[in-house]
Amino acid sequence: MTIRTATLLPARARGILLLAAAGTLWSTLGLGVRIMDTATTWQILFYRAIAQVVVIGAWVAMRRGRGFARSFADIGADGVIAGASISMASIAFVYALSLTTVAEVVFIFSMAPVLAGLLGWALLKEPITRITWLAMALVLAGIAVMNGPDGSAGISPGALLALLSALGFAVFTVLQRRRRHVDMLPAIAVSGLITAAATSWLIGGAAPSPRDLVVAFWLGGVALAGGLALYTVGARYVRPAESVLISMIEIVLAPLWVWWLFDETASVAILAGGAIVAAGVLTQALGRESNSRRRRGRPEPPSDPPRSTRPRRPRRRPEPVAPPRPQ
Secondary structure, eight states, rough: HHHHHHHSOOOOHHHHHHHHHHHHHHHHHHHHHHHHHSHHHHHHHHHHHHHHHHHHHHHHHHHHHGHHHHHHHHHHHHHHHHHHHHHHHHHHHHHHHHSOHHHHHHHHHHTTHHHHHHHHHHHHOOOOOOHHHHHHHHHHHHHHHHHHOOOTTTTOOOHHHHHHHHHHHHHHHHHHHHHHTSOOOHHHHHHHHHHHHHHGGSSSHHHOOOOHHHHHIIIIIIIIHHHHHHHHHHHHHHOOHHHHHTTHHHHHHHHHHHHHOOOOOOOOHHHHHHOOOOOOHHHHHHOOOOOOOHHHHHHOOOOSOOOOOOOOOOOOOOOOOOOOOOO
């Protein structure tokens, strides 16, 4: 019943639900890093990437079967660049968490909607609607409130890495949108392979504890891979700036997790700013954009036109045609 109901939802509604679910999964990434006992940043990235490759690879194999290898070839150069972009975003995000608080990282990362909107306009020629401008303004206002007059990150290494992560995520969003006719899930597996290759020589000889391994595989196989998979599917139905904005529910939940379990900085300003950001996300998710018919002054046809109550006239049966007489 649930699957059937979800299938009957409009494409845009399905996209919104998938993107919100992706943001919720991603909100546990900072919490997972804080739970680690002895694992280093590079060990977290390496083992998380291994889990990411295994889960996404198995998913693609189940979906494509004998076309498994072909699915990787179909993503093309854009898919490889998208994978490299999300790999860069992942590495920068986790390393930034080792330098500063979860709240600061996710707040700076929330610049991604602005970057994705601008890249989508520059590369895809997709307009930024008034609803999206309003939502982005609310997101930026929320970030300003959360940082406060004394909370500016300046040009600290953690802030720069968080901004680099936002840029990588925005590039990934725009590239997978440009190739929305292709299944881009293999690009996420490519991302994991790139991350594993880049960090394999930095993990050291000692393996992390079994507990840390379990957390790392949760982060890679469920929180990251599952979130990216949901995001990749959901973002096919909405524009780049919208995709990132809706998934920005992550920046509201992520500080709350670490505040709840580790008492890590969740001031009144943070909560107030998070509420404004949530308002921006809801503005984008619930707002209806004007389509080309409205721009031309035509009313938009309803999705389910009502059936006419006018009684149908009975069809007149054609009179039988007499066969030709023999000559």
